[in-house]
Amino acid sequence: MINRPFISFAILCAILACGQLSNGETPPKPKKLHKEALKLAKSGAIESSLQYFRAAVRADPSNYEYMNNLGVTEMRMQSFRKASYRFFNSLKLSNGEYARAWDNIEELKAFVSDDDFITFYHDWLGLNDDNSPIPGLDFDDVSYGIKHKTKALPVIDYETFFDPSNETARSYATGYKPYMLINGMNHWDLDVFGNKELLTEHFKSSRVDYYPHNMREEDVRPYFSELGSAIDNFENPTGLFDRIDASERTAYIQWNMKDAEWDKMKELGMDLPPMFRSDDDWIEKCFREIDRVDEFFIKTHWRMVLIGQEGAGMFNHKDTLHSASFQAQLAGRKRWHLCSDAYDEQMYKAGDVNTFSPNYSKFPKALDLECYDVTVETGQMLYYPQNYWHQTRNLDPFTMSVSGTLVTDSNKDEISHEFRKECQPNKRGSRIFTYEERLCEGLLQCMNHWQVKSWEEDVTAEFEIIMKKRAEEL
Secondary structure, X not given: OOOOOOOOHHHHHHHHOOOEOOOOOOOOOHHHHHHHHHHHHHOOOHHHHHHHHHHHHHHXXXXXXXXXXXXXHHHHOOOHHHHHHHHHHHHHHOOOOXXXXXXXXXXXXXXXXXXXXXXXXXXXXXXXXXXXXXXXXOOOOOOOOOOOEXXXXXXEEHHHHOOOOOHHHHHHHOOOXXXXXXXXXXXXXXXHHOOHHHHHXXXXXXXXXXXXXXXXXXXXXXXXXXXHHHHHHHHOOOOOOOOOOOOOOOOEEEEEXXXXXXXXXXXXXXXXXXXXXXXXXXXXXXXXXXXXHXXXXXXXXXEEEEEEOOOOOEOOEOOOOOOEEEEEEEEOOEEEEEEOHHHHHHHOXXXXXXXXOOOOOOOHHHHHOEEEEEEEXXXXXXXXXXXXXXXXXXXXXXXXXXXXXXXXXXXXXXXXXXXXXXXXXXXXXXXXXXXXXXHHHXXXXXXXXXXXXXXXXXXXXXXXXXXXXXXXXX
């Protein structure tokens, strides 16, 4: 969950005029879109032309002419940062040979300061892992990538995780430290979970939040869609988006799962380790009888599936609930940057620092960071405790992971504090969810349960059960 207000998306989109993703459209031809864009631009309808230029680039992202002309339009609208990115991309696509992009860069420099232009170039270099300096654009004070200290994330093998003699693994299982878990998904059928066609066969009509414009920035809002339509839009982008910039193929799907959908995932073979399903007992105890399981899941983004294209990801942030989380990588690779809250000051505020390529000139304290930088492969899992800063970037054209929020012995007091604030009947505003009496009754029961729950003993008991099963199998 991201560190911004959790407003009901139904309310949010009524306020902000979010869209409903259209279905069943025939993808327009890039050439036709570009031709219409040029026609509108030449007639003086610059704002109207913008959505057509963006759609042409999205439909044919390898065309350096379309990319350049989008930049010209944005420059005319005084969106200089975005314009610079288009010109840099045009040169990248043309191996530095498209003369018009060079001319436009020179024109853009007349509108911005040298410092601003250098910042644009630095930030562009850090947008994707495959960006590299453009020959001819060399600045002594421009660098990209990570200069602060990073370290490898501890790797725990699931095969030895439940061995009573493995005290190191046991210390991670209690949830106080971040780690990567390997061999924990060997028995999952990843051919099912990582298959777009089979996925849509089972969940085609599931409601998802679709971000055709990525989630790299804090203030982006979703389009409502069915899962099948959103995945189709990955491959065959359709429609004109007049309020957002969806020119890049870096779309992102956030699927807040309902109870029946989560059960279906388990039916298909999702078998989480015991420390990642420790919420099953109290969810049943607190919410099943009062029929508030789905409401709890949706309002808190408790269980999610995240699907994205290459380059898509989440900006640097901490989770509002002070909760712990896990992710199981079902398809593709995802890069993570993780940092404890000991470095709050060096992170400034959510979304400020691109931790994959910080602008150290603008955020000099970031040089003092010491964090984890890790790539999670298909079939691996990642866990981080409460209050950890995290930023992600997908590294493959189709990536998918399942994610869950967790209450642990170390965060039960903080997460209870957040829920108590939300369950004030006369509170002003809504950070996480709007007050609902029955939901809050269930939460109060949960919070009481967390205080008496034997956290380490419960984990130990799960270990013993699994070890016994393994011994019987042998």
